[in-house]
Amino acid sequence: MDKFENFTGIVCPLDRANVDTDAIIPKQFLKSIERTGFGPNLFDEWRYLDQGEPGQDCRHRPRNPEFVLNDPRYQNAQILLARENFGCGSSREHAPWALADFGFRVLLAPSFADIFFNNCFKNGLLPIELAAERIEALFRTASGPEALRIAVDLPRQTLTPAGGEPISFTVDSFRKHCLLAGLDDIGLTLEHLDDIRAYEDRYQTQTPWLFPENDPETP
Amino acid sequence: MGAKTLYDKLWDEHVVRYDDKGTALLYIDRHLVHEVTSPQAFAGLRLAGRRPRRVETNLAVPDHNVPTLDRARGIADPVSRLQVQTLAENCAEFGITELGMADPRQGIVHVIGPEQGFTLPGMTIVCGDSHTSTHGAFGALAFGIGTSEVEHVLATQCLIQRKSRSMLIRVEGILGPGVTAKDLALTIIGGIGTAGGTGFVIEFGGEAIRALSMEGRMTLCNMAIEAGARSGLIAVDETTLEYVRGRPFAPQGARFEQAAARWRTLVSDPDAAFDRTLWFDAAAIEPQVTWGTSPEMVTPVNGRVPDPRDEPDPVKAEGMRRALEYMGLTPGTAITAIRPDKVFIGSCTNSRIEDLRAAAQVVAGRRVADNIDLALVVPGSGPIKAQAEAEGLDRVFTAAGCEWREPGCSMCLAMNADRLAPGERCASTSNRNFEGRQGPGGRTHLVSPAMAAAAAITGHFTDVRAL
Numbered sequence: 142m143d144k145f146e147n148f149t150g151i152v153c154p155l156d157r158a159n160v161d162t163d164a165i166i167p168k169q170f171l172k173s174i175e176r177t178g179f180g181p182n183l184f185d186e187w188r189y190l191d192q193g194e195p196g197q198d199c200r201h202r203p204r205n206p207e208f209v210l211n212d213p214r215y216q217n218a219q220i221l222l223a224r225e226n227f228g229c230g231s232s233r234e235h236a237p238w239a240l241a242d243f244g245f246r247v248l249l250a251p252s253f254a255d256i257f258f259n260n261c262f263k264n265g266l267l268p269i270e271l272a273a274e275r276i277e278a279l280f281r282t283a284s285g286p287e288a289l290r291i292a293v294d295l296p297r298q299t300l301t302p303a304g305g306e307p308i309s310f311t312v313d314s315f316r317k318h319c320l321l322a323g324l325d326d327i328g329l330t331l332e333h334l335d336d337i338r339a340y341e342d343r344y345q346t347q348t349p350w351l352f353p354e355n356d357p358e359t360p
Numbered sequence: 361m362g363a364k365t366l367y368d369k370l371w372d373e374h375v376v377r378y379d380d381k382g383t384a385l386l387y388i389d390r391h392l393v394h395e396v397t398s399p400q401a402f403a404g405l406r407l408a409g410r411r412p413r414r415v416e417t418n419l420a421v422p423d424h425n426v427p428t429l430d431r432a433r434g435i436a437d438p439v440s441r442l443q444v445q446t447l448a449e450n451c452a453e454f455g456i457t458e459l460g461m462a463d464p465r466q467g468i469v470h471v472i473g474p475e476q477g478f479t480l481p482g483m484t485i486v487c488g489d490s491h492t493s494t495h496g497a498f499g500a501l502a503f504g505i506g507t508s509e510v511e512h513v514l515a516t517q518c519l520i521q522r523k524s525r526s527m528l529i530r531v532e533g534i535l536g537p538g539v540t541a542k543d544l545a546l547t548i549i550g551g552i553g554t555a556g557g558t559g560f561v562i563e564f565g566g567e568a569i570r571a572l573s574m575e576g577r578m579t580l581c582n583m584a585i586e587a588g589a590r591s592g593l594i595a596v597d598e599t600t601l602e603y604v605r606g607r608p609f610a611p612q613g614a615r616f617e618q619a620a621a622r623w624r625t626l627v628s629d630p631d632a633a634f635d636r637t638l639w640f641d642a643a644a645i646e647p648q649v650t651w652g653t654s655p656e657m658v659t660p661v662n663g664r665v666p667d668p669r670d671e672p673d674p675v676k677a678e679g680m681r682r683a684l685e686y687m688g689l690t691p692g693t694a695i696t697a698i699r700p701d702k703v704f705i706g707s708c709t710n711s712r713i714e715d716l717r718a719a720a721q722v723v724a725g726r727r728v729a730d731n732i733d734l735a736l737v738v739p740g741s742g743p744i745k746a747q748a749e750a751e752g753l754d755r756v757f758t759a760a761g762c763e764w765r766e767p768g769c770s771m772c773l774a775m776n777a778d779r780l781a782p783g784e785r786c787a788s789t790s791n792r793n794f795e796g797r798q799g800p801g802g803r804t805h806l807v808s809p810a811m812a813a814a815a816a817i818t819g820h821f822t823d824v825r826a827l
Contacts (some may be wrong), residue, residue: 156678156679157724159554159654161654161792163795164795167800168773169772170397171424172396172437172439174400174403174446176403186795192800196439222617225675226555229554230503231504232490232506233488234400234507237506252558254555255589255590259506260506260508263506263509275506292430310493311722314381314382315381315520326512326520327511333385336377336385337387337518338384340376341387347622348482348619348622350610351389351480354414358614
């Protein structure tokens, strides 16, 4: 995973609550066995006027001018501003893959769905929960005639809107550390292999049926 | 030690270590694998030169993409076919047991786990699918994970986790006749909202829960994720143990009794403290029908489509307007006046034998209404299909004009050929009514199996209790 670097980016306001993973990346695109290439189909059913199918060249598809991602103000947006319960539904990691592949790096919402929130961090995406009033104020600014730019500083845990005061945010310290260092979770866990082995030895004597490979009574 | 909740007990028993920031390394006992969320995880293992840490703790099955018709002819869609083939190749390469498309035990991943006794009380169980919460019905800590975590659990048998908060939902009294676990689940979600359980593990308790069969408990825990919860949980009792006894992967004989003694302790202590407790009255619950594009947009069958103008929260009101436009519904319409085009009975929520029996009982001796283009019955697994056929349920369905299919996820999420056309309306026993869930432009109304059957034969939503 690439290290998370500070940046200043355009905010795209997506004014809908309960945006689900089926909306973020419709199921016909989940048939891919790759991790990349989902960006052109991000929000496919809202973004295009025709029906999306895997393998299309999306550059020539008719776009829905009403959808915010097609608004000229928000081209190259890297920060997605959303409403409550963003990312609800399926556990598919294709949703953060599509958001990251499109170019988003930070998501702002009053709340996120649990599994989605978790999946973001595994893909260098930073989801930030902010108070509802704060989100409301950002929606007002970001929807104005000029796109809003925000400077994101992860080490300091601040968001600074252009011409405004820094807004501080919270992030789990372990996840922050992993994002900043671009760490691979599996590598980190394997450093504790001795603890895992000791746990298995202890646990196996109490619950031998959970270790059928070693249990002489396995049918 | 103080009094513990069931969640505390399961959590404490599986912590390998805590780091200095309070993040836990949690041991995972079982991992279910399907074709959609696993290919990139296996590719990751291969790239890093890693192997599964304990292959026997994994069980794989293709379910999302499999056809429900003419299975001998294979999968027509080349992209779906590649994904299913990739699962078979990955399982062969890494030595993981796979119940492939031709295996008589094949079925929906959350149906076959419990059915085969792969799901047992006291376990931690994960799968790259949000409806893994289903397995919490067994007093197991079960939750959905993304593909990075699929790879992580394969390689390490552990996950990096923080403990959730605990919620107890007590359902007192007894559900009335014709009212099912599905109606209970939808009532709870309608009450607390689809984000009401976010950050929580929900334990369901009370008289109505104790009275539920394992099938009903699985339906309820399955839908816990639709309330935003990480997991649903139900305490172990004799109903649990009787279901597990004799299952192929379950411990047998003296080992079973030894395990059962431990499993009986998997209940919350009487004075255990929960972060939040909610009460529901089972007797007051009626059959439910969703009218919108989120499972919380739900009303009793005798209700009406609500009016966004009555909603004080502007964001919610806008969501309702958008949902009604998508659903092609007008505020004030009686739910019983809504006429579906298709009916789908199946999915990891409602495709078990009890669900099929309930639906068959309603359609028996009747005919599917003329306005219903297709009434699809998709059993959750091969063994359920065989049992239903032994009981003659397939003939009841086909005599009524329903189609009887091969097991899989099917029209719950339309990754195979079973899907709605744009604008089509469906009475569905599945779990999500999101935009496009059952096919682009498709309109989903979530109901119980008996309610779906009632809609099939009357051609509109009908209170099954009145039939």
